[in-house]
Amino acid sequence: MDNFSSDYNSTTAGSGKMDPTAIMEQVKIQIAVANAQELLQRMTDKCFKKCIGKPGNSLDNAEQKCIAMCMDRYMDTWNTCSRTYNSRLQRERARM
Template identity: 65%
Template structure:
Protein backbone atom coordinates (compact mmCIF):
# COMPACT_ATOMS: atom_id res chain seq x y z
CA UNK A 1 0.00 0.00 0.00
CA UNK A 2 3.02 2.29 -0.02
CA UNK A 3 2.26 3.42 -3.57
CA UNK A 4 -1.09 4.94 -2.57
CA UNK A 5 -1.41 8.73 -2.27
CA UNK A 6 0.39 10.09 0.80
CA UNK A 7 -2.47 12.27 2.06
CA UNK A 8 -4.79 9.33 2.80
CA UNK A 9 -5.41 7.91 6.26
CA UNK A 10 -5.04 4.19 6.85
CA UNK A 11 -8.81 3.70 6.81
CA UNK A 12 -9.06 5.62 3.52
CA UNK A 13 -6.29 3.49 2.06
CA UNK A 14 -8.07 0.32 3.21
CA UNK A 15 -11.34 1.54 1.69
CA UNK A 16 -9.60 2.40 -1.58
CA UNK A 17 -7.95 -1.03 -1.70
CA UNK A 18 -11.31 -2.71 -1.05
CA UNK A 19 -12.87 -0.76 -3.92
CA UNK A 20 -10.03 -1.74 -6.25
CA UNK A 21 -10.37 -5.40 -5.23
CA UNK A 22 -14.12 -5.26 -5.92
CA UNK A 23 -13.52 -3.72 -9.34
CA UNK A 24 -10.97 -6.42 -10.16
CA UNK A 25 -13.41 -9.12 -9.04
CA UNK A 26 -16.15 -7.68 -11.28
CA UNK A 27 -13.76 -7.45 -14.24
CA UNK A 28 -12.67 -11.06 -13.69
CA UNK A 29 -16.28 -12.25 -13.51
CA UNK A 30 -17.12 -10.38 -16.73
CA UNK A 31 -14.11 -11.88 -18.49
CA UNK A 32 -15.04 -15.37 -17.27
CA UNK A 33 -18.61 -14.99 -18.52
CA UNK A 34 -17.46 -13.63 -21.88
CA UNK A 35 -14.94 -16.42 -22.48
CA UNK A 36 -17.34 -19.11 -21.33
CA UNK A 37 -20.07 -17.77 -23.62
CA UNK A 38 -17.74 -17.59 -26.62
CA UNK A 39 -16.31 -21.07 -26.14
CA UNK A 40 -19.62 -22.78 -25.43
CA UNK A 41 -21.34 -21.00 -28.32
CA UNK A 42 -18.63 -22.13 -30.74
CA UNK A 43 -18.80 -25.68 -29.40
CA UNK A 44 -22.56 -26.11 -29.19
CA UNK A 45 -24.32 -23.88 -31.71
CA UNK A 46 -23.97 -25.08 -35.28
CA UNK A 47 -26.74 -23.06 -36.93
CA UNK A 48 -27.72 -19.94 -34.98
CA UNK A 49 -31.43 -19.22 -35.12
CA UNK A 50 -34.20 -17.69 -33.07
CA UNK A 51 -34.08 -20.43 -30.43
CA UNK A 52 -31.97 -23.34 -29.23
CA UNK A 53 -33.10 -26.90 -29.74
CA UNK A 54 -32.93 -29.31 -26.81
CA UNK A 55 -29.55 -30.77 -27.78
CA UNK A 56 -28.03 -27.28 -28.04
CA UNK A 57 -29.50 -26.31 -24.67
CA UNK A 58 -28.08 -29.44 -23.07
CA UNK A 59 -24.68 -28.90 -24.70
CA UNK A 60 -24.50 -25.28 -23.54
CA UNK A 61 -25.52 -26.20 -19.98
CA UNK A 62 -22.95 -29.01 -19.78
CA UNK A 63 -20.25 -26.87 -21.39
CA UNK A 64 -20.84 -24.06 -18.91
CA UNK A 65 -20.80 -26.51 -15.98
CA UNK A 66 -17.49 -28.01 -17.13
CA UNK A 67 -16.01 -24.57 -17.76
CA UNK A 68 -17.00 -23.39 -14.26
CA UNK A 69 -15.67 -26.59 -12.66
CA UNK A 70 -12.36 -26.12 -14.46
CA UNK A 71 -12.17 -22.45 -13.57
CA UNK A 72 -12.88 -23.20 -9.89
CA UNK A 73 -10.20 -25.90 -9.82
CA UNK A 74 -7.63 -23.60 -11.39
CA UNK A 75 -8.56 -20.75 -9.03
CA UNK A 76 -8.23 -22.98 -5.95
CA UNK A 77 -4.89 -24.35 -7.13
CA UNK A 78 -3.59 -20.85 -7.88
CA UNK A 79 -4.71 -19.58 -4.45
CA UNK A 80 -3.04 -22.51 -2.73
CA UNK A 81 0.18 -21.84 -4.61
CA UNK A 82 0.10 -18.17 -3.60
CA UNK A 83 -0.51 -19.15 0.04
CA UNK A 84 2.47 -21.54 -0.05
CA UNK A 85 4.68 -18.81 -1.50
CA UNK A 86 3.59 -16.37 1.24
CA UNK A 87 4.42 -18.90 3.95
CA UNK A 88 7.90 -19.45 2.53
CA UNK A 89 8.78 -15.77 2.92
Protein backbone atom coordinates (compact mmCIF):
# COMPACT_ATOMS: atom_id res chain seq x y z
CA MET A 1 0.00 0.00 0.00
CA ASP A 2 2.96 2.35 0.39
CA ASN A 3 3.32 2.60 -3.39
CA PHE A 4 -0.33 3.48 -3.74
CA SER A 5 -0.20 6.26 -1.16
CA SER A 6 2.93 7.78 -2.69
CA ASP A 7 1.40 7.59 -6.18
CA TYR A 8 -1.82 9.04 -4.82
CA ASN A 9 0.08 11.95 -3.30
CA SER A 10 1.92 12.60 -6.56
CA THR A 11 -1.34 12.62 -8.52
CA THR A 12 -2.90 15.19 -6.21
CA ALA A 13 0.15 17.41 -5.77
CA GLY A 14 -0.19 20.84 -7.28
CA SER A 15 -3.58 20.48 -8.94
CA GLY A 16 -5.63 19.29 -5.99
CA LYS A 17 -7.27 16.72 -8.27
CA MET A 18 -6.79 12.98 -8.56
CA ASP A 19 -5.59 11.54 -11.86
CA PRO A 20 -8.16 8.84 -12.70
CA THR A 21 -5.80 7.08 -15.11
CA ALA A 22 -3.07 6.72 -12.48
CA ILE A 23 -5.60 5.49 -9.93
CA MET A 24 -6.98 2.90 -12.37
CA GLU A 25 -3.46 1.66 -13.10
CA GLN A 26 -2.78 1.26 -9.39
CA VAL A 27 -6.04 -0.64 -8.95
CA LYS A 28 -5.14 -2.94 -11.86
CA ILE A 29 -1.72 -3.62 -10.33
CA GLN A 30 -3.24 -4.37 -6.94
CA ILE A 31 -5.77 -6.74 -8.50
CA ALA A 32 -3.01 -8.55 -10.43
CA VAL A 33 -0.95 -8.95 -7.25
CA ALA A 34 -3.97 -10.23 -5.32
CA ASN A 35 -4.75 -12.73 -8.09
CA ALA A 36 -1.16 -13.99 -8.11
CA GLN A 37 -1.21 -14.38 -4.32
CA GLU A 38 -4.51 -16.24 -4.48
CA LEU A 39 -3.20 -18.55 -7.20
CA LEU A 40 -0.06 -19.36 -5.23
CA GLN A 41 -1.97 -19.95 -1.99
CA ARG A 42 -4.61 -22.20 -3.54
CA MET A 43 -2.06 -24.15 -5.55
CA THR A 44 0.12 -24.65 -2.48
CA ASP A 45 -2.81 -25.82 -0.36
CA LYS A 46 -4.23 -28.22 -2.92
CA CYS A 47 -0.92 -29.71 -4.05
CA PHE A 48 0.34 -30.11 -0.49
CA LYS A 49 -2.81 -31.96 0.53
CA LYS A 50 -2.65 -34.15 -2.57
CA CYS A 51 1.06 -34.96 -2.60
CA ILE A 52 2.44 -34.87 0.94
CA GLY A 53 1.38 -37.85 3.02
CA LYS A 54 3.70 -37.39 5.96
CA PRO A 55 5.33 -33.96 6.26
CA GLY A 56 9.00 -34.17 7.13
CA ASN A 57 12.28 -32.34 6.70
CA SER A 58 12.56 -33.09 2.99
CA LEU A 59 10.56 -34.35 0.02
CA ASP A 60 11.22 -37.71 -1.56
CA ASN A 61 11.33 -38.12 -5.35
CA ALA A 62 7.70 -39.22 -5.61
CA GLU A 63 6.52 -36.18 -3.63
CA GLN A 64 8.65 -33.83 -5.74
CA LYS A 65 7.25 -35.27 -8.97
CA CYS A 66 3.70 -35.16 -7.63
CA ILE A 67 4.05 -31.51 -6.59
CA ALA A 68 5.60 -30.52 -9.93
CA MET A 69 2.84 -32.25 -11.91
CA CYS A 70 0.12 -30.91 -9.62
CA MET A 71 1.40 -27.35 -9.95
CA ASP A 72 1.67 -27.68 -13.74
CA ARG A 73 -1.90 -28.96 -14.00
CA TYR A 74 -3.18 -26.30 -11.63
CA MET A 75 -1.46 -23.53 -13.64
CA ASP A 76 -2.80 -24.93 -16.92
CA THR A 77 -6.32 -25.08 -15.48
CA TRP A 78 -6.04 -21.57 -14.02
CA ASN A 79 -4.85 -20.20 -17.37
CA THR A 80 -7.62 -21.97 -19.30
CA CYS A 81 -10.26 -20.63 -16.93
CA SER A 82 -8.80 -17.13 -17.12
CA ARG A 83 -8.74 -17.14 -20.93
CA THR A 84 -12.30 -18.44 -21.07
CA TYR A 85 -13.51 -15.85 -18.58
CA ASN A 86 -11.77 -13.01 -20.45
CA SER A 87 -13.24 -14.20 -23.76
CA ARG A 88 -16.69 -14.25 -22.24
CA LEU A 89 -16.23 -10.74 -20.85
CA GLN A 90 -15.16 -9.49 -24.27
CA ARG A 91 -18.20 -11.09 -25.92
CA GLU A 92 -20.51 -9.53 -23.32
CA ARG A 93 -18.92 -6.10 -23.81
CA ALA A 94 -19.29 -6.41 -27.57
CA ARG A 95 -23.04 -7.00 -27.16
CA MET A 96 -23.49 -3.75 -25.26
